[in-house]
Amino acid sequence: MNIGYADVDLEREKRTGVPEIIYGEGKNAAEIEGIIKILQDAGQSPVMVTRLSDEKQRLLSKRFGKEFKYFPDAMIALIGEMKEVDGDGTILVMTGGTSDIPVAEEAALTAEILGNRVKRVYDVGVAGIHRLLKHQEDIDEARVIIAVAGMEGALASVVAGLSKAPVIAVPTSVGYGASFGGISALLSMLNSCASGVSVVNIDNGFGAGFQASLINHSL
Amino acid sequence: MNIGYADVDLEREKRTGVPEIIYGEGKNAAEIEGIIKILQDAGQSPVMVTRLSDEKQRLLSKRFGKEFKYFPDAMIALIGEMKEVDGDGTILVMTGGTSDIPVAEEAALTAEILGNRVKRVYDVGVAGIHRLLKHQEDIDEARVIIAVAGMEGALASVVAGLSKAPVIAVPTSVGYGASFGGISALLSMLNSCASGVSVVNIDNGFGAGFQASLINHSL
């Protein structure tokens, strides 16, 4: 449905099994509000908005009232009730450090909103490998693993070597100097010496959570 | 088991559900032969070797005789019988062009060896979008899609927008000039405007086939 500044895809759910999700960056609050309403009029519920700044969520919160929930770590808003869990297994979200948590939360919450059971294991980077090895049981039980790490991004390789599940690696822009805003972690992950790793864009927690959800839902 | 030039991982199958696979590049025929024998002695069958040049496969073929099969497009050798199909659904492998086929064959054959049903749809790049749209039914029926493309790598985005399945994108080094040996396709795929795409290394057909197999096998 075309509203000038956006051509909202009302057929997406039928086509891809997942409803339209609004990417909040680069749109103002009024534009986002307009798209939410179109989706609601078309019967979509809940509606999810990602990369939503605190400033914009305050404006939207006033318009939608109680049905509007905001998760500040993940910068995600949900309008309507969260979906029941209908995924096959558990999605395990791991981070290398404390600073990777916002990206991990974007992934975890996306997966939860899309109907998945999620377990979080944070700050288990490879410089203290024993912290990671303590979680072997979680690794064994996961249907999909999301490995979120900045700096040298080695978490994905080590975890993939310990697991039977596919690993989705998310490089983060955490670091400085020759980390080049996440390029170092991105390259590490693409060159993983372990099999079973695929990669999404730097800081793209949403993409990882989405892909994990697709994997966790059989046809 | 340590044999000087290699520390063969005989526990991998127990740990990750998939037997040790030999990466043939950078090892000579004698070294590969040695590792095959260790794996066979430990009871692994079949044994799979990737990135195996024609020259090396000729030497190995003489040593292992009839049980040795070589797939020249994919540059993969198999020693022993192929596994029965035990995956949940079908893995669909698509390419943008004719030149992407060797990478696609590495992916497809890897998936087949690991026990998956595979369907190939080649040369359906986005410059002739109608060639791609004719395959909507294949797309609908796939449990996982592997999208292999060089140049601008747009295939992954378009397919992901048409599908309920996770898409694993494989950039290829096909192209010239500003394709920079596959970087252009790699960046395109990482920046896909469609959700549900994750990416493996340039020309890494094996990695895509491997992860697709993990996705296609429930716990």
Next chain:
Amino acid sequence: MNIGYADVDLEREKRTGVPEIIYGEGKNAAEIEGIIKILQDAGQSPVMVTRLSDEKQRLLSKRFGKEFKYFPDAMIALIGEMKEVDGDGTILVMTGGTSDIPVAEEAALTAEILGNRVKRVYDVGVAGIHRLLKHQEDIDEARVIIAVAGMEGALASVVAGLSKAPVIAVPTSVGYGASFGGISALLSMLNSCASGVSVVNIDNGFGAGFQASLINHSL
């Protein structure tokens, strides 16, 4: 004509068929005012200023009064009346997403000021290919197409495969992480698998509109 900080090219129209246009970035309001007056004294009307910030346009608006018009999306000012349409056909301006609209508006308005009929079709990115295919008629009727897209920039390839018209691709700096400020889209467009695509600088809507106008005006 040399005025110290600028050597204004009063012969440009005779030489290239298009009057001198002022690039507003990196010049202060007083400098821009000075150049406008030289052009007006030399008989040029209208005078066009691009990349003009809101702050500078307020100062200039006071000096030139009613004959001064500002287009905030495109960040373009026009002093004098808009030229009659004298181009041969229609220029079609398309965007992949909502965030690409400011760049598209710079292109569209530039083309209009230079005497072209322009049609806008926005937010028709390739992740929902059916939104794009609905516009086949517009594509068929265009004399030139400007395809504006960030992220993976696949719009240009798909459109060129559907069209008889030359396509000018404009990569935008929309995106994050491995989009690298538009480099990803730029490389995609340069490596387009479709023929008939040429590319201008990242975010250079003006350049695309200008080139489209040259194409749309026979000698």
Next chain:
Amino acid sequence: MNIGYADVDLEREKRTGVPEIIYGEGKNAAEIEGIIKILQDAGQSPVMVTRLSDEKQRLLSKRFGKEFKYFPDAMIALIGEMKEVDGDGTILVMTGGTSDIPVAEEAALTAEILGNRVKRVYDVGVAGIHRLLKHQEDIDEARVIIAVAGMEGALASVVAGLSKAPVIAVPTSVGYGASFGGISALLSMLNSCASGVSVVNIDNGFGAGFQASLINHSL
């Protein structure tokens, strides 16, 4: 029409006004021969093959006999008669140096095969600006200009400042050291201080000739 290794687009001419053209790199002589025959069977004549090595053209020459013509500078083969000139005006192809000529010939011959009148002006780089200025009349009479240059790629900017026609710039991989295989020329052309320049991929003479032909043919 799908023949396993290729899905030949027999509808292209109807859709885009230009018949299918075969990109010879990455395909072997037998594959090219197969595609030529499909196109001939579908009534396409002439058939054009680009990036065809000397070795492959010898094999093909034997199969198609007299109707096969090969242009070694441009590395293009034509099977059948060249089309009559039906373009509106003249396409001017210029190079900065002697080493840029093969790329320029690919552009010029492509344009000629697609029905355009072409004028060649070679080795007029900006280090001897007077060599270039002698050709003002050719510049004035062109409907489109293709500027082919390596090294610093300044030819496109200077020519665009002298011309009423759109300029399509082709960076070449000529140079050494910090020319980085054509990146230096590519960046120069994208950043041209002159308006009316758009750019194709490094060494992509075909793409420039193709787009110039689109511009030179009104609807």
Next chain:
Amino acid sequence: MNIGYADVDLEREKRTGVPEIIYGEGKNAAEIEGIIKILQDAGQSPVMVTRLSDEKQRLLSKRFGKEFKYFPDAMIALIGEMKEVDGDGTILVMTGGTSDIPVAEEAALTAEILGNRVKRVYDVGVAGIHRLLKHQEDIDEARVIIAVAGMEGALASVVAGLSKAPVIAVPTSVGYGASFGGISALLSMLNSCASGVSVVNIDNGFGAGFQASLINHSL
């Protein structure tokens, strides 16, 4: 002379013929004041400070009073009287555009302070080549030429082709998108097709003025 945060080189003039010059960026006003005083105590006059922000120059102006002069375009301060002209010939400083003037002024003023006669010719970029050709006489009379340009940086090549003098090229960070903060101009200048061009760092007007002065002073 070591003062903890700096080891001031009081022998430089004897060794290199040019007195110590203070680079103002990254030092606070108190540190700069300390170094000025050491140089004055050692008998150096005048003392020159480059890259001095407006804020710091106000503080220093109060401390040194009348003998302190500040040149805001060039961001250079001079404490003491300017040296007599003792260079052999004239240094010609040219820019491609208006936005390149601050860098050009840093070059021009540096050369003047070091005892050279300087002529400025600004905004004569190659998109309007005739503006540049009008200055052939200035080019013929120069002992050294400094060519300052951003975007595609073609000025240096064209000027070197017209001149008997060595050309020092200064790329500037003027531009956007694929100019990458001056890299495009830098690469162009390094790859100049004209002989007789050497290059300094992006925006390094001081370095160009200094080098030009060395050339303009025989032993």
Next chain:
Amino acid sequence: MNIGYADVDLEREKRTGVPEIIYGEGKNAAEIEGIIKILQDAGQSPVMVTRLSDEKQRLLSKRFGKEFKYFPDAMIALIGEMKEVDGDGTILVMTGGTSDIPVAEEAALTAEILGNRVKRVYDVGVAGIHRLLKHQEDIDEARVIIAVAGMEGALASVVAGLSKAPVIAVPTSVGYGASFGGISALLSMLNSCASGVSVVNIDNGFGAGFQASLINHSL
């Protein structure tokens, strides 16, 4: 010990000989306070925090009172008493310029806190090689040398050629234009023509001080 946002490594001292150190960037004051307390409760003293902004240290200073010391140049805080010197020899910290001092102080203070005797020699860059040669005695007596430099980073090569000690090179982000935030210095140091140089990340004074301390402590 897992506290949700961090999994504090209380075994590190036993395992690596050095207690856990808190990296202050990307953690807020409350999180840092929490981790300090866990370490103190586990008996660690002193506790060290790096990359601590002035704003955060003010908050922490109020909580920990007198035992909290802050070193603003190095941006390091120490809670508790400094360790006795127990290293074998002297660590020499050198800088190329004045602007490199903050990074050098991070290195020097880290080494002191870890029990090393440190000597500082600042602003002895290679453009005035005699300033450096005056310090041959310091160089001869050092057990390890840390060479901190931005711009062209040549200090490390020259010093390594004069010394019997291992040299740890720290590139800094000091510079502009083609220094690319320290990449130029980093590459220089990696390509040192002198043997005995290894390199840490850009601006990573802490890493250099830490490794120098490991070298300076025999088993």
Next chain:
Amino acid sequence: MNIGYADVDLEREKRTGVPEIIYGEGKNAAEIEGIIKILQDAGQSPVMVTRLSDEKQRLLSKRFGKEFKYFPDAMIALIGEMKEVDGDGTILVMTGGTSDIPVAEEAALTAEILGNRVKRVYDVGVAGIHRLLKHQEDIDEARVIIAVAGMEGALASVVAGLSKAPVIAVPTSVGYGASFGGISALLSMLNSCASGVSVVNIDNGFGAGFQASLINHSL
């Protein structure tokens, strides 16, 4: 001592404690022979040559006879007897994979020639972390560790987290696609989340062995 094509440094041992070593790449056999003889005449024994191709070593072997020894994996030649072990402790050399062994051998042999006890542990990459953990005792006993790895280069981080010794990381050019000839491993190692890691150039086994030897020899 200057011999035209080389200025042989006969004072190096006095100055740096290590005799002059000949870098064999880019010098022909005759030049290398000349330099060996000067060093022997000056009393240096043994003489060491690195990066010596098989072809050149055959020529040299004939000239120097029995005293000439060649180590093909490391591409190092030694003329004269190997030095006695006089280093303090053991240098541990580890690799991630089989393909990294040539670089590791260059490091190990360099260290042995310079008088160090060396222990080799190869093919213990992080994808099978338990292979690495079996070597904790070797890690505990090392005075210095050299970690050699390509692809994602995670070995250095994991080992540094397990060790009290300084770790020198050597990225190798092993890998393909986005490993970019070792850049991926280099960046990983520079961004290591573990402290105590410094890095040498890609494939620079010699540099790592040399620095490890400096660390392993107290003053």
Next chain:
Amino acid sequence: MNIGYADVDLEREKRTGVPEIIYGEGKNAAEIEGIIKILQDAGQSPVMVTRLSDEKQRLLSKRFGKEFKYFPDAMIALIGEMKEVDGDGTILVMTGGTSDIPVAEEAALTAEILGNRVKRVYDVGVAGIHRLLKHQEDIDEARVIIAVAGMEGALASVVAGLSKAPVIAVPTSVGYGASFGGISALLSMLNSCASGVSVVNIDNGFGAGFQASLINHSL
């Protein structure tokens, strides 16, 4: 004079003071012969050809006989007698290592052919700074210095700090790994902490010799 594949600039000497010089790379022997003859017919003598391979010089040597001289290190040919020395002073050419000599010879011979006195000082890299300091007298007496170096390229900075003459820096592609074909040396030289350094393209000995000659010839 236009001969199809080249537009030979017969006015260059009048315009720039230096006769046309033929760049041999990318032209075949017949083309070079053609251009030599045009220049000879126009009265130019001697004629100089750069970047001439051994294979091509053999063909040309046969055609021009005794008047043809070839300098294999510099890969330069001279047809006719060398010019008398008419430059003002001496040009000093220095290299960091033995492998840089071919580039240095291209610079030195170019300068000699253009009428300059040249002094060569080779293999005086900064890792043995005392080898360099022995040549202070040569440095003091030079009118221009050409500093040729690969790897970290520090020679230019150190020499500029010791000299009153302008320094032209030539980065070479000598090195491996992170030297990236000369980029490391190029960046070092552009970021030189010493004033009075300008830079030419990687391996561009000709360009350095040419500019040094311009500097060494007063108007």
